[in-house]
Amino acid sequence: xxxxxxxxxxxxxxxxxxxxxxxxxxxxxxxxxxxxxxxxxxxxxxxxxxxxxxxxxxxxxxxxxxxxxxxxxxxxxxxxxxxxxxxxxxxxxxxxxxxxxxxxxxxxxxxx
Amino acid sequence: xxxxxxxxxxxxxxxxxxxxxxxxxxxxxxxxxxxxxxxxxxxxxxxxxxxxxxxxxxxxxxxxxxxxxxxxxxxxxxxxxxxxxxxxxxxxxxxxxxxxxxxxxxxxxxx
Numbered sequence: 001x002x003x004x005x006x007x008x009x010x011x012x013x014x015x016x017x018x019x020x021x022x023x024x025x026x027x028x029x030x031x032x033x034x035x036x037x038x039x040x041x042x043x044x045x046x047x048x049x050x051x052x053x054x055x056x057x058x059x060x061x062x063x064x065x066x067x068x069x070x071x072x073x074x075x076x077x078x079x080x081x082x083x084x085x086x087x088x089x090x091x092x093x094x095x096x097x098x099x100x101x102x103x104x105x106x107x108x109x110x111x112x
Numbered sequence: 113x114x115x116x117x118x119x120x121x122x123x124x125x126x127x128x129x130x131x132x133x134x135x136x137x138x139x140x141x142x143x144x145x146x147x148x149x150x151x152x153x154x155x156x157x158x159x160x161x162x163x164x165x166x167x168x169x170x171x172x173x174x175x176x177x178x179x180x181x182x183x184x185x186x187x188x189x190x191x192x193x194x195x196x197x198x199x200x201x202x203x204x205x206x207x208x209x210x211x212x213x214x215x216x217x218x219x220x221x222x223x
Contacts, residue, residue: 032209034211036213043200043213046211049209049211092211099144099161100144100146100161101202103157
């Protein structure tokens with residue numbers, strides 16, 4: 001069966017520090033991968049999605065970036081965090097073709 | 113810009129009642145529709161998917177889709193306090209590249 005791992009679960013970082021969140025999927029090949037952010041009490045904002053290695057599409061311009069160095073690995077990064085980057089970051093995967101997306105446990109990021 | 117709209121709620125229903133959650137979407141090419149449940153502080157979990165017009169039932173849950181009206185709904189029968197959560201509507205197109213979520217409706221089932 002397929003599983004998705006996302007870490008860390010919680011993170012407190014100072015303003016201006018770098019960020020690296022990692023997500024890996026097991027049990028499937030060539031998944032679509034997504035990064036979402038959810039601000040407190042708000043909906044899910046699609047940040048990046050990827051349909052293959054090295055293929056990244058950005059939905060929202062910001063100081064975040066994403067990379068997909070391997071088929072089942074998706075990384076969210078920032079060189080310098082802002083206070084507004086605080087939120088609940090969720091990685092998700094789906095089989096190509098418009099089927100369901102499944103989420104990792106999420107990372108709660110607090111920038112102080 | 114694809115948009116998915118939901119009533120933010122909160123929607124309060126008594127235990128045992130039917131909860132009705134509604135969602136509209138703007139992109140006519142959307143082909144796949146999903147309902148997720150999100151408990152506070154947790155990640156969303158899929159509860160229903162629907163791909164064709166009409167009703168789809170799974171236990172206490174029924175999803176309804178009307179593509180002509182660009183409308184999808186979720187009915188929860190015999191609502192339980194454990195159903196209290198935020199319900200997210202999501203739509204995707206056939207290519208699986210555009211997966212857009214609505215803002216969610218907070219449901220509260222009162223004992």
